[in-house]
Amino acid sequence: MSQSPGELVTALIKANEDRDIDALLAVLSEDARYENVPMSVLTGHDEIRSMLEGFLGSAKEVTWEVLHQVEQGNVVMNERVDRFVMADGKKVSIRVAGLFEISDGKIAVWRDYFDLAEFTSQMA
Amino acid sequence: MSQSPGELVTALIKANEDRDIDALLAVLSEDARYENVPMSVLTGHDEIRSMLEGFLGSAKEVTWEVLHQVEQGNVVMNERVDRFVMADGKKVSIRVAGLFEISDGKIAVWRDYFDLAEFTSQMA
Numbered sequence: 001m002s003q004s005p006g007e008l009v010t011a012l013i014k015a016n017e018d019r020d021i022d023a024l025l026a027v028l029s030e031d032a033r034y035e036n037v038p039m040s041v042l043t044g045h046d047e048i049r050s051m052l053e054g055f056l057g058s059a060k061e062v063t064w065e066v067l068h069q070v071e072q073g074n075v076v077m078n079e080r081v082d083r084f085v086m087a088d089g090k091k092v093s094i095r096v097a098g099l100f101e102i103s104d105g106k107i108a109v110w111r112d113y114f115d116l117a118e119f120t121s122q123m124a
Numbered sequence: 125m126s127q128s129p130g131e132l133v134t135a136l137i138k139a140n141e142d143r144d145i146d147a148l149l150a151v152l153s154e155d156a157r158y159e160n161v162p163m164s165v166l167t168g169h170d171e172i173r174s175m176l177e178g179f180l181g182s183a184k185e186v187t188w189e190v191l192h193q194v195e196q197g198n199v200v201m202n203e204r205v206d207r208f209v210m211a212d213g214k215k216v217s218i219r220v221a222g223l224f225e226i227s228d229g230k231i232a233v234w235r236d237y238f239d240l241a242e243f244t245s246q247m248a
Contacts, residue, residue, distance in 0.1 A: 037219055038239035068223060070196035077194050077201035079223045079235070095161055097221035097237035099192060099203045111203070113221035113237040115162035 003027075005102040006071040009078065012100075012107060013064050019056040021049055029106035038116035061085035076100040092122040127151075129226040130195040133202065136224075136231060137188050143180040145173055153230035162240035185209035200224040216246040 003011065008027050015024035025045050028034070034042045042048045056062065062084055069078040077099050084092040094114050101109035127135065132151050139148035149169050152158070158166045166172045180186065186208055193202040201223050208216040218238050225233035 038242060068199050068201070068225075070194045070199050070201050072194035072196065075192050075194050077192070077203070077221065079201070079237075095237065097201065097223060097235075099221060101192075111221075113203075113219065113239075115238070115240050117239075117241060118162060 002105050004071070005074060005076045005100070006069060008102060008105075008107055009069065009071075009076045009098075009100050010066075012110070013066060013078075013080075016056065017062050017064055019059065019062055021052050021056065024052065025049060027107055028110070029103060029108045032107060033109050035109075035111040037111055037113050058087055059084040060087050074102045076102065086123075090122070092119070094119050094122075126229050128195070129198055129200045129224070130193060132226055132229075132231055133193065133195075133200045133222075133224050136234070137190060137202075137204075140180065141186050141188055143183065143186055145176050145180065148176065149173060151231055152234070153227060153232045156231060157233050159233075159235040161235055161237050182211055183208045184211050198226045200226065210247075214246070216243070218243050218246075 011027050012024060025048065028045065028048065031044050032048065034048050042051055065081045067079040067081065069076065077097065080096045080098060082094045082096050086092060095118065096112050096114045099111045100107050135151050136148060149172065152169065152172065155168050156172065158172050166175055189205045189207065191203040191205065193200065201221065204220045204222060206218045206220050210216065219242065220236050220238045223235045224231050
């Protein structure tokens, strides 16, 4: 059974919350482009796994609240509050808007828009 | 003839490009909430007009390139590159994701997500 674009994105959010990198990569195409717009562009499973193992591995709780999600054709966008409890107990909350392009039943492009200082000031 | 949610947002984008604040307010509800997420929240026509007269008034060219726009129910989201040529000739380009909630045929909520430093570093 193939998943709709919106279902693929929902599965991606859940995989982040579960810190399950295999489940996350399962919905991304092999050459997926994952861009944290003010930070970095990662391309392909190896780069994405490497970054996420570091980042999600440093969090003990991940909760991404989806405020809105809209889908049309092969594009999905959502508005979220991404919350993390880091290993040392620090809580981080980032307001995010995400864009996802779906191709051949996988997420091929993922761009998250947020204010970098909102993130770094809480991580400091 | 009432406009669809997507048409209202397209009219809002065009009003920004035209620096036509009356046309812009015409598609926003009286008590609209306009949030530049890392910067400020403005509520209602007076606050929005006051900010935009200052900001759009300081630009001599405004071009907002819409990369994607998706709409579902009363919510529209888009991914844009907002370009400005300021009065002194300085060029500013900001990568933005926008969220719009439509109520009673007007835009009632407008939230733009972007990296504040990307904006301020170019304005400096």
